[in-house]
Amino acid sequence: MRAIGKRVIAFGLVNVPVKIYSATEDHDISLHQVHDKDGGRIRYQRRCEIDGKVVPYEHIDKAYDAGDRTVILTNEDLASLPEERSNEIEIVEFVPADQVDPMMFEKSYFLEPDSASAKAYVLLRETLEATKRTAIVKFALRQKTRLGALRVRDGVLVLQGLLWADEVRTAEFPGLDATVNISDKELDMSAKLVAEYESDFSPEKFDDDYQIQLKKLIDAKLEQGDSIDTEATFGQQDEGEKGEVLDLMEALRRSVEKNRSGKTRSGSGKKAG
Known part of the structure; x- marks a missing residue:
């Protein structure tokens, strides 16, 4: 596996340096689009609406549409945000594992000790297992501040991204209110x-x-x-009943x-x- 970054878990006054690895991978067969007439590959280009030219990635910025004005945000602008510059995985609280709704789980990451001594890493791991708690953390990764759950799986610390509370919809279905015997x-x-x-x-x-x-x-x-x-x-496909x-x-x-x-x-x- 190849590390995608380094972070430091802030556990009170204890710092736990770690390397981050993607814990999952996509096994789907890769398909691309072709023209049904001649099999020619369909390619999508990043073309500027003003000059009509194809724009390479290094010349693409992000923008926010504020109605009558557009705010352009460069990579330097985004990198200047305090949260983006932070390399901490900050533990904010320890909660019972069953209180974390699986609906909130996003991508998972393995955390590997990144220091000559793994004592701080093992201490945190053993503490989580002994107390049967999950650590709720805040961290920044890929230009996004995230909420996460830190737990132990097969002796390894695992960081699971969590959705923010307002990203989980409320299911409101009138049919569920009907009286059913x-x-x-x-x-x-x-x-x-x-x-x-x-x-x-x-x-x-x-x-x-x-x-x-x-x-x-x-x-x-x-x-x-x-x-x-x-x-x-x-x-032969079984139609069953x-x-x-x-x-x-x-x-x-x-x-x-x-x-x-x-x-x-x-x-x-x-x-x-």
Whole structure:
């Protein structure tokens, strides 16, 4: 991994120098746009509306439209802001982990000790684990002041960006205010369905089916050309009970039975030990 920056965690009077690494990566297959007529690559250019010329990045500034006037902000202007110049990850409070709404999570970063002695880093890590708390921090990264949650994952400090409170919308749906009567039988059947699907979460069990199918499609086109037999490539698509309207109890009952039958078929294929 390649570090994207260095920061200092301010933990009271204790400073913890760290390197920052992106903790996640995008595995999506990269696609670009082409002209359907001749396959020519479509490219977007940064063209000035006044002189019509293509403008390189080094000559592009940002601007704010104030109505009748426009305020131009250069890179130097933005870099002069105190928060942008700060290299601190400032811990502002320690909170119970379950009080941080997952809805607020943004990108995650690994933090590596960046000093000859990792004692301050280990002290903070052990303190978070012992107190079962998450540190709420403020930091600046890529011309944006951010709120973050600092926690421990597999022995490594992880910084997760958080949305600001006013960036999370309030869900107001009139339909949720309607009176709905749930019978004991429906609730019991729903609980049985939950029990059928109970498991411990292991993300390794799940695959990105769309990307797998996209790769298969690309490979088929490379081998056969543009004209391919979709059914031969992907197989017959199971429509199941699509279009059939079921009441809630019947849908729950069928879901339980379908999951049980699936488990039975899976178990019957296992060899005896």
